[in-house]
Amino acid sequence: xxxxxxxxxxxxxxxxxxxxxxxxxxxxxxxxxxxxxxxxxxxxxxxxxxxxxxxxxxxxxxxxxxxxxxxxxxxxxxxxxxxxxxxxxxxxxxxxxxxxxxxxxxxxxxxxxxxxxxxxxxxxxxxxxxxxxxxxxxxxxxxxxxxxxxxxxxxxxxxxxxxxxxxxxxxxxxxxxxxxxxxxxxxxxxxxxxxxxxxxxxxxxxxxxxxxxxxxxxxxxxxxxxxxxxxxxxxxxxxxxxxxxxxxxxxxxxxxxxxxxxxxxxxxxxxxxxxxxxxxxxxxxxxxxxxxxxxxxxxxxxxxxxxxxxxxxxxxxxxxxxxxxxxxxxxxxxxxxxxxxxxxxxxxxxxxxxxxxxxxxxxxxxxxxxxxxxxxxxxxxxxxxxxxxxxxxxxxxxxxxxxxxxxxxxxxxxxxxxxxxxxxxxxxxxxxxxxxxxxxxxxxxxxxxxxxxxxxxxxxxxxxxxxxxxxxxxxxxxxxxxxxxxxxxxxxxxxxxxxxxxxxxxxxxxxxxx
Amino acid sequence: xxxxxxxxxxxxxxxxxxxxxxxxxxxxxxxxxxxxxxxxxxxxxxxxxxxxxxxxxxxxxxxxxxxxxxxxxxxxxxxxxxxxxxxxxxxxxxxxxxxxxx
Numbered sequence: 001x002x003x004x005x006x007x008x009x010x011x012x013x014x015x016x017x018x019x020x021x022x023x024x025x026x027x028x029x030x031x032x033x034x035x036x037x038x039x040x041x042x043x044x045x046x047x048x049x050x051x052x053x054x055x056x057x058x059x060x061x062x063x064x065x066x067x068x069x070x071x072x073x074x075x076x077x078x079x080x081x082x083x084x085x086x087x088x089x090x091x092x093x094x095x096x097x098x099x100x101x102x103x104x105x106x107x108x109x110x111x112x113x114x115x116x117x118x119x120x121x122x123x124x125x126x127x128x129x130x131x132x133x134x135x136x137x138x139x140x141x142x143x144x145x146x147x148x149x150x151x152x153x154x155x156x157x158x159x160x161x162x163x164x165x166x167x168x169x170x171x172x173x174x175x176x177x178x179x180x181x182x183x184x185x186x187x188x189x190x191x192x193x194x195x196x197x198x199x200x201x202x203x204x205x206x207x208x209x210x211x212x213x214x215x216x217x218x219x220x221x222x223x224x225x226x227x228x229x230x231x232x233x234x235x236x237x238x239x240x241x242x243x244x245x246x247x248x249x250x251x252x253x254x255x256x257x258x259x260x261x262x263x264x265x266x267x268x269x270x271x272x273x274x275x276x277x278x279x280x281x282x283x284x285x286x287x288x289x290x291x292x293x294x295x296x297x298x299x300x301x302x303x304x305x306x307x308x309x310x311x312x313x314x315x316x317x318x319x320x321x322x323x324x325x326x327x328x329x330x331x332x333x334x335x336x337x338x339x340x341x342x343x344x345x346x347x348x349x350x351x352x353x354x355x356x357x358x359x360x361x362x363x364x365x366x367x368x369x370x371x372x373x374x375x376x377x378x379x380x381x382x383x384x385x386x387x388x389x390x391x392x393x394x395x396x397x398x399x400x401x402x403x404x405x406x407x408x409x410x411x412x413x414x415x416x417x418x419x420x421x422x423x424x425x426x427x428x429x430x431x432x433x434x435x436x437x438x439x440x441x442x443x444x445x446x447x448x449x450x451x452x453x454x455x456x457x458x459x460x461x462x463x464x465x466x467x468x469x470x471x472x473x474x475x476x477x478x479x480x481x482x483x484x485x486x487x488x489x490x491x492x493x494x495x496x497x498x499x500x501x502x503x504x505x506x507x508x509x510x511x512x513x514x
Numbered sequence: 515x516x517x518x519x520x521x522x523x524x525x526x527x528x529x530x531x532x533x534x535x536x537x538x539x540x541x542x543x544x545x546x547x548x549x550x551x552x553x554x555x556x557x558x559x560x561x562x563x564x565x566x567x568x569x570x571x572x573x574x575x576x577x578x579x580x581x582x583x584x585x586x587x588x589x590x591x592x593x594x595x596x597x598x599x600x601x602x603x604x605x606x607x608x609x610x611x612x613x614x615x616x
Binding site for chain 1: 518528529
């Protein structure tokens with residue numbers, strides 16, 4: 001039968017393509033602890049939901065012997081499917097085919113699925129595992145990268161974009177992940193850099209391993225380029241699924257509402273924060289004490305730990321938590337933590353995710369290195385991001401809120417919708433010690449017993465100003481609340497602001513202090 | 515367990531963990547305009563002055579080949595060349611003092 005024969009022929013052709021770079025190359029891939037491109041896609045997507053396109057695409061490069069080279073699917077797998085029921089577009093570079101190198105047709109497949117994602121308004125997941133540009137294809141390969149970067153940028157803030165680095169991602173190629181919302185990396189597998197160790201050695205004479213230069217840990221701890229760290233590909237895939245459960249499919253809708261669950265009783269909100277403002281605690285425990293099911297999905301856990309960001313739910317609805325972490329660097333805002341928080345605030349705002357800010361910070365970090373590193377410009381990012389955000393903004397001042405830090409952390413003055421303060425809150429222009437030393441300098445220096453006078457004046461200042469009531473008397477704080485009321489009030493505030501509308505002046509776009 | 519660290523902000527000492535980057539931060543040193551450093555790793559192509567020469571601010575002192583460019587390092591001040599620490603052909607990392615003028 002002709003039909004049967006043709007179907008058999010199709011099946012054979014498919015079989016061939018599904019082998020990618022062949023058994024030997026697959027074995028090599030496995031030996032590195034890596035899955036193949038299609039296995040990775042299957043692991044992320046719901047079972048049986050993957051639909052592959054452009055399987056038979058081939059390059060037509062002719063130079064440098066490329067005319068004799070057959071590259072199955074041109075080294076990249078694209079398609080659509082669902083993750084936890086949410087439709088997504090996905091591509092995965094296939095390292096077993098010419099090292100996943102990016103040529104013109106390879107890039108056209110990627111841009112095709114990117115265009116699709118933007119048109120259909122569904123999230124895009126990109127799995128990067130590539131040696132870089134396909135040098136034989138010359139400038140066509142560069143054109144391919146450029147077309148990808150352009151689409152990453154245009155799609156930014158419209159559809160969620162997730163990058164998964166599961167192999168090398170070097171040279172210009174790293175700019176695609178850098179332009180997306182979230183970057184996932186895996187220990188010993190992910191490698192990202194602009195110039196690799198070889199070039200650094202020959203040009204600069206500096207010797208460094210790939211892992212130490214641009215491994216997963218480096219990008220999670222030092223550079224801040226990556227957002228999620230995993231020990232294996234499997235752990236990485238479950239992190240991706242979890243992230244997808246918190247975010248909406250595009251910027252016109254809200255994230256899916258889950259069943260509301262109470263927090264775990266082991267987090268006793270009355271017992272987490274010490275009364276003495278100089279003593280540390282883990283602010284994540286406060287988040288867990290208010291979030292549904294005590295479930296907090298932290299982002300950039302290892303980077304700029306003095307600020308904590310991540311997703312949780314309140315009454316089943318996704319919220320973005322931003323919290324100072326007194327346990328690390330006293331919870332100060334500095335160059336890195338400002339950058340980390342500002343980007344997350346803008347993400348939440350772009351995707352209709354209300355912001356819940358927990359405040360306990362002594363201010364901005366002093367120091368020559370901070371000033372010279374541009375703490376003015378970077379610190380301003382937080383102000384900018386909170387000010388322009390039009391999603392519901394709920395603020396809880398747990399303890400210290402001093403100086404510029406108070407203003408920056410989603411204060412009333414940046415149009416927070418609800419500002420709650422615990423009775424332990426100290427909302428003041430600066431800490432009592434610093435303030436007393438300035439205001440009462442004369443009395444202190446001219447006293448016969450300066451230390452005694454200083455102590456008195458600090459006490460006096462503390463008594464008068466280190467509390468939430470001065471700010472509450474001006475209406476900067478809407479309500480001074482018991483810690484145990486926090487969750488109830490946040491749930492209510494969210495409900496009230498469900499249909500919040502803010503009119504902003506017409507503009508093309510602002511000019512944030514990048 | 516490591517002793518908890520202290521961080522002084524506005525004369526208040528907070529008990530907290532300090533980051534490695536903070537603990538290992540470079541302390542500020544005032545600039546020394548007479549010293550000419552390699553601002554980028556590279557290869558010294560030519561040293562255009564000799565010990566004892568009188569130079570003016572803006573004069574080319576060293577040519578450093580780096581990033582496919584022959585970079586001209588100039589003197590920030592006028593004065594006498596008091597030491598030369600490199601010769602043509604030397605590969606230098608970033609931050610090496612090449613020539614000192616006083």
